[in-house]
Amino acid sequence: MNTTALVPYRDPARLLDERITDLLGRLTLAEKLGLLHQHQTPVPRLGLASFRTGTEALHGVAWLGPATVFPQAVGLAATWNPELVRAVGSAVGDEIRVFHQKDPGDVGLNVWAPVVNPLRDPRWGRNEEGFSEDPWLTGTMATAYGRGLTGDRPDYLKTAPTLKHFLAYNNETDRCETSSNLPPRVLYDYELPAFRAPIEAGAAVAMMPSYNLVNGRPAHLSPLINQVVREWTTDELLVVSDAGAPANLIEPQQYYPDGPSAYAAALLAGVDSFTQDDADAGPSVRHLEQAIARGLLQESDIDTAARHALAIRFRLGEFDPPELDPYRSLDPDLVNCPEHRLLAQDAARQSVVLLKNECHVLPLDDASTGLVAVIGPLGDKLYEDWYAGTLPYQVTAVDGLIERLGADRVEFCEGVDRITLRVAEADLRLAVGAEDELCVSAGEADEAALFDLFDWGGEAWALRSVRTGRHLTVTDDDRLVADQPGPNGWEVKQTFRLIRTSESTTLVQHLNSGRFLRAGETVTLTDRAQATAFLVEVVVDGTARSAELAARAEVAVVVVGNHPLVNGRETEDRAELDLPAAQERLVKAVHAANSRTVLVMSSSYPFSTCWAQQNLPAVLWSAHGGQEYGRALADVLFGDCDPSGRLPQTWYRSAADLPDLLDYDIVATDATYLYYRGTPLYPFGHGLSYTTYAYSDLEVSATSMPADGELRISCTVTNTGTRAGREVVQLYTHQQRSRVKQPLRQLRDFRRVALAPGESERVELALSAAELAFWDVTRDRPCVETARHSILIGRSCTDTRLTATVDVLGERIPVRQLTSRPLASITFDQYCAMTLISVAPDQGEATQSLDPGAWLAFDDIELPIGRFTCTARVSNEGTATGRLELRADDPLHGELLGQCDVVPTGPRHSWAEADFELTASQPPSTLYVVFSARGLGLETLGFAAVS
Incomplete structure (x- = not known):
C-alpha cells in the first residue's frame, strides 16, 4: 500500500503517538470537547465518525437482540479454566464486531467488561458480575476474558475492554453515598491487584470508576x-x-457546588469520558466550556483526555484502510453460530460444581435409570440477568433430560402453590379480566382467579395468572395487569410482599411502589390504612404435588435458585444467605418422599444450604448457565464429563459469619477465605469429582529463595478411581511469622489436569518471592519479609494434600523512628471506632473518630525517654472542643505521654495544627492515639526532641 500521500494520522506506518498528536493538532477546542462524552460527536471534515462507549458484554452481547449467552461471570470463574474463558471472550468479541458492522453508530467497540471487583461479600447484589473473592484469581480470569475481547493481533484491537468498577465497590445499599474504608494494606494487597493484572497484560485498555466514595472521596x-x-x-x-x-x-x-467545578475535578483526576444525560453530550460540553472559562481547566487538560479517547479508536482500526483491519468484515453468521453454541455448552458444563455426592446417587446411568422427576421453579425456565444477552433459545433442565432419556422417562412439576386471593369476609376474589386487567369476581374460583405463587426470597413474591400465563405487574399509570413474562426491567414492578395481619388475613404490598392492593369496584393501589385484607387460599399445593411425583420416581432432581432480577441484583443487596423459604420447604418435602434426591442450585450467588448438606445425598451448583444450561447439566448428571467446576468464593453457613456489608477491611474483620477462621459450609476452591485422586512426590526446587527468586514446585497427581476425571490442583501459601497479620492461606497458582483411570501426571506449579510481598504501612511500599512460608497443595483452600516449607530471604521491617518523619495517621496497625476521610477534595487521606474513646495504634515505634514536641494536623467538624491523648502501650491505662485540645475547625477539608509537648518516662513499643469525641480528624503527627 502506498502511504506517501496520506496525512500523518491516516498513515498506519507511523507510530501511534505521532498519529494521535497529528489528529489532535487538527481539531478545534470545540471538536475535542465533543470527544469527552459517551456519545462522541463526529467531525466530518476530518473523517471522524460518531463513536459510542459502553457496549455491555459481561457474558455475551447484551441489549442488542439475540446473541450467544454464556454462563454468568461468576460461573465462568467457577471453571477455573483461563483458556476456556479466553475463548468465550473471543466469541463475544466476534459477535460485538458483527453487531457493530450492522449498526456502527449505536453499537460501539468500547465494551464495558469485565467486572474485577473481588467478591468480598456474597450478599452484594452484583455478585454474579464478578469472578472471585480472591484478587489473583479475579485478575487471572479477567485477563483471560479481556485477551479474548481484544483479540490476538498486537496491532489491532477486536474490541476495547473496560474494567469495572474502580474501586472498593461491593454494596448496592446507598451506593452513591457510602464510603468504603480502605486501609493501605487492604487497598494494595486486596483491591488493586485485580485491576492491575489485566491492565499490565494489555487485556484491558479502559477503566470505569465506581459510584461509591473511597476513604471519603468519590471514586x-x-x-x-x-x-x-x-x-x-x-x-x-x-x-x-x-x-x-x-x-x-x-x-x-x-462534593462540588456545580457542574463546571465537578467536571473539572473529575477530568483532572483522570476521567476522560462522561456518561451523563444519555445521548445528549450538550450539558457535559457546556460544563467543560464553563470550567475552561473560569480557569478551572486548561486546553492542555482537554488534550490529555482527548488523547486517551482517540487512542483506542486508532487501535480499533478506525483510521486505517479497511483491508488492514482483520476484524473489519467478520461473517455475519457468527452470532450464535454452531461453534459458539458448543462453546456455550462447554462453558456451562465446566462451570457446574459438585458440592456433595454420597450413596452413589451420581452419576446417573442412562440405561438403568427409570423415571426422573424434575421439580422446582427453575426446572423448566432459564433467566436472564440485567447484563445478560437475549437468549436465542433455551435448553432447560427438563429439556436436557428429555433430550437424553425421552419424554416417557422424565416428568416435571414446578413445585409452586396455586392460590386464590379472596377478600376477607366476602365472596369476592381477585381475578384477571378484560385486557388482562386485575378485577374482582364473585363466586367460586375459576381459572381467571387463580395465580401461581413464586417465592424469590427477601419477602419478594411473584404472581403468575393461570388464565394468561403472564405475571401480575403495575403499569406506569398504576393499572394492575397480568401481561408480563416475569420480573423484568431496571425497576422491577412484578414483585409483591405478603404481610400477615392475623392467622388468616394477609395484605398484598407492591414492592416497587410500596403501596397496597385495595379491592373495591376496581383493584387499585393505596396506603396501608385503606388496604384490603385477603385470605390466601391454596387450591393446588405445589409442594405436596411435587412429593407425590418424587415418590413415584427413581430419582428426583430439584432445581432451585434465584431470579437474577429479584432479591440480589444491581441496586439491591441481600440481607440473608438462605434459600427462599418456599424452595427450602420444597426440597425437604421431596427428600422425605424420595431419598434419592439431587439438589441442583442455579443462582447468582452462594446460599446457606446447611440442611441440604446434612441430609441430601447429592448437591450441585452453577451460576445461571446461559442458553445451553440444560444440556450441560444433563452431561454432568449422567457422567459424560467429570464435574470440574470449583467454587470461586466461600459459601458460609449463615450471614452471621459475615461482617457488616459496608465494612471493607477484610483483615480486621477476618473476611473472605484469606482470613476467615470459622468452618465454612463449602470452602473456596471446593468441588468434588466422580473419581478420586492421590497426591504424592512433592518436590520444591529450593528450600530457600531470595526476595527476587522463583520456585518450581511439582507433584504427582494420580486418578485412583474407575472413571476419567478432571482435577484442579491448587497451590496456596501461608507466611508463618510476620510483623503483621497474614492470610491463613492465599492462592498462588493452579493447574487443571485430565486423567484416565489409573493415570498419573506430573504437575508443575510456580511461585515467585515477589508474589509474597505485602504492603508495609511503615514505609509505604511493598515488602518481602524474611520469613518461613508454608507451601500447601490440595483440592481446595482447606483440603490440603501435600505440604512443604521454604525460607524467604527478604528484609526485616525496621522500627518506626517517630522523629525521622511525620507519622501519617492512616499507617496505623490497629484501630477502634475510626473511619478514613479525605484531607482535600483532590489529594490526601486521614482518619476520623466515630465515637468517644476511639483510638489508633502504631506498633514497633522508637521513642526514647525524654521530652518531645509534637505537631498534630487535626480537624474537628463538631461544635465543641475535643482532645487527643497519646498513650504508651494501652489505650485506656497506658502512660499518658501528652495531649492536646482540638478546637472546632469547620466543615469537611478544614484543618489546623496543634502543638503540644509529651514526655516518655520509659520507651514505649506501641503508640496509641485516643480521641475524646466523635468527628475528630488526624492527618499527621510530627515529633521533635526537646534539646
Missing part, C-alpha cells in the same frame, strides 16, 4: 487513577465515568 476523583493505575501500562488508558456519576458529585455526594 471518580481518586488520585490513584493517574498516580497508580496509569503507571501500570505504557499504553493510553481511557477512563469512562459510570452512568450518571458526574452529576452525583453535586448531589447526593455534595
Whole structure:
C-alpha cells in the first residue's frame, strides 16, 4: 500500500503517538470537547465518525437482540479454566464486531467488561458480575476474558475492554453515598491487584470508576487513577465515568457546588469520558466550556483526555484502510453460530460444581435409570440477568433430560402453590379480566382467579395468572395487569410482599411502589390504612404435588435458585444467605418422599444450604448457565464429563459469619477465605469429582529463595478411581511469622489436569518471592519479609494434600523512628471506632473518630525517654472542643505521654495544627492515639526532641 500521500494520522506506518498528536493538532477546542462524552460527536471534515462507549458484554452481547449467552461471570470463574474463558471472550468479541458492522453508530467497540471487583461479600447484589473473592484469581480470569475481547493481533484491537468498577465497590445499599474504608494494606494487597493484572497484560485498555466514595472521596476523583493505575501500562488508558456519576458529585455526594467545578475535578483526576444525560453530550460540553472559562481547566487538560479517547479508536482500526483491519468484515453468521453454541455448552458444563455426592446417587446411568422427576421453579425456565444477552433459545433442565432419556422417562412439576386471593369476609376474589386487567369476581374460583405463587426470597413474591400465563405487574399509570413474562426491567414492578395481619388475613404490598392492593369496584393501589385484607387460599399445593411425583420416581432432581432480577441484583443487596423459604420447604418435602434426591442450585450467588448438606445425598451448583444450561447439566448428571467446576468464593453457613456489608477491611474483620477462621459450609476452591485422586512426590526446587527468586514446585497427581476425571490442583501459601497479620492461606497458582483411570501426571506449579510481598504501612511500599512460608497443595483452600516449607530471604521491617518523619495517621496497625476521610477534595487521606474513646495504634515505634514536641494536623467538624491523648502501650491505662485540645475547625477539608509537648518516662513499643469525641480528624503527627 502506498502511504506517501496520506496525512500523518491516516498513515498506519507511523507510530501511534505521532498519529494521535497529528489528529489532535487538527481539531478545534470545540471538536475535542465533543470527544469527552459517551456519545462522541463526529467531525466530518476530518473523517471522524460518531463513536459510542459502553457496549455491555459481561457474558455475551447484551441489549442488542439475540446473541450467544454464556454462563454468568461468576460461573465462568467457577471453571477455573483461563483458556476456556479466553475463548468465550473471543466469541463475544466476534459477535460485538458483527453487531457493530450492522449498526456502527449505536453499537460501539468500547465494551464495558469485565467486572474485577473481588467478591468480598456474597450478599452484594452484583455478585454474579464478578469472578472471585480472591484478587489473583479475579485478575487471572479477567485477563483471560479481556485477551479474548481484544483479540490476538498486537496491532489491532477486536474490541476495547473496560474494567469495572474502580474501586472498593461491593454494596448496592446507598451506593452513591457510602464510603468504603480502605486501609493501605487492604487497598494494595486486596483491591488493586485485580485491576492491575489485566491492565499490565494489555487485556484491558479502559477503566470505569465506581459510584461509591473511597476513604471519603468519590471514586471518580481518586488520585490513584493517574498516580497508580496509569503507571501500570505504557499504553493510553481511557477512563469512562459510570452512568450518571458526574452529576452525583453535586448531589447526593455534595462534593462540588456545580457542574463546571465537578467536571473539572473529575477530568483532572483522570476521567476522560462522561456518561451523563444519555445521548445528549450538550450539558457535559457546556460544563467543560464553563470550567475552561473560569480557569478551572486548561486546553492542555482537554488534550490529555482527548488523547486517551482517540487512542483506542486508532487501535480499533478506525483510521486505517479497511483491508488492514482483520476484524473489519467478520461473517455475519457468527452470532450464535454452531461453534459458539458448543462453546456455550462447554462453558456451562465446566462451570457446574459438585458440592456433595454420597450413596452413589451420581452419576446417573442412562440405561438403568427409570423415571426422573424434575421439580422446582427453575426446572423448566432459564433467566436472564440485567447484563445478560437475549437468549436465542433455551435448553432447560427438563429439556436436557428429555433430550437424553425421552419424554416417557422424565416428568416435571414446578413445585409452586396455586392460590386464590379472596377478600376477607366476602365472596369476592381477585381475578384477571378484560385486557388482562386485575378485577374482582364473585363466586367460586375459576381459572381467571387463580395465580401461581413464586417465592424469590427477601419477602419478594411473584404472581403468575393461570388464565394468561403472564405475571401480575403495575403499569406506569398504576393499572394492575397480568401481561408480563416475569420480573423484568431496571425497576422491577412484578414483585409483591405478603404481610400477615392475623392467622388468616394477609395484605398484598407492591414492592416497587410500596403501596397496597385495595379491592373495591376496581383493584387499585393505596396506603396501608385503606388496604384490603385477603385470605390466601391454596387450591393446588405445589409442594405436596411435587412429593407425590418424587415418590413415584427413581430419582428426583430439584432445581432451585434465584431470579437474577429479584432479591440480589444491581441496586439491591441481600440481607440473608438462605434459600427462599418456599424452595427450602420444597426440597425437604421431596427428600422425605424420595431419598434419592439431587439438589441442583442455579443462582447468582452462594446460599446457606446447611440442611441440604446434612441430609441430601447429592448437591450441585452453577451460576445461571446461559442458553445451553440444560444440556450441560444433563452431561454432568449422567457422567459424560467429570464435574470440574470449583467454587470461586466461600459459601458460609449463615450471614452471621459475615461482617457488616459496608465494612471493607477484610483483615480486621477476618473476611473472605484469606482470613476467615470459622468452618465454612463449602470452602473456596471446593468441588468434588466422580473419581478420586492421590497426591504424592512433592518436590520444591529450593528450600530457600531470595526476595527476587522463583520456585518450581511439582507433584504427582494420580486418578485412583474407575472413571476419567478432571482435577484442579491448587497451590496456596501461608507466611508463618510476620510483623503483621497474614492470610491463613492465599492462592498462588493452579493447574487443571485430565486423567484416565489409573493415570498419573506430573504437575508443575510456580511461585515467585515477589508474589509474597505485602504492603508495609511503615514505609509505604511493598515488602518481602524474611520469613518461613508454608507451601500447601490440595483440592481446595482447606483440603490440603501435600505440604512443604521454604525460607524467604527478604528484609526485616525496621522500627518506626517517630522523629525521622511525620507519622501519617492512616499507617496505623490497629484501630477502634475510626473511619478514613479525605484531607482535600483532590489529594490526601486521614482518619476520623466515630465515637468517644476511639483510638489508633502504631506498633514497633522508637521513642526514647525524654521530652518531645509534637505537631498534630487535626480537624474537628463538631461544635465543641475535643482532645487527643497519646498513650504508651494501652489505650485506656497506658502512660499518658501528652495531649492536646482540638478546637472546632469547620466543615469537611478544614484543618489546623496543634502543638503540644509529651514526655516518655520509659520507651514505649506501641503508640496509641485516643480521641475524646466523635468527628475528630488526624492527618499527621510530627515529633521533635526537646534539646
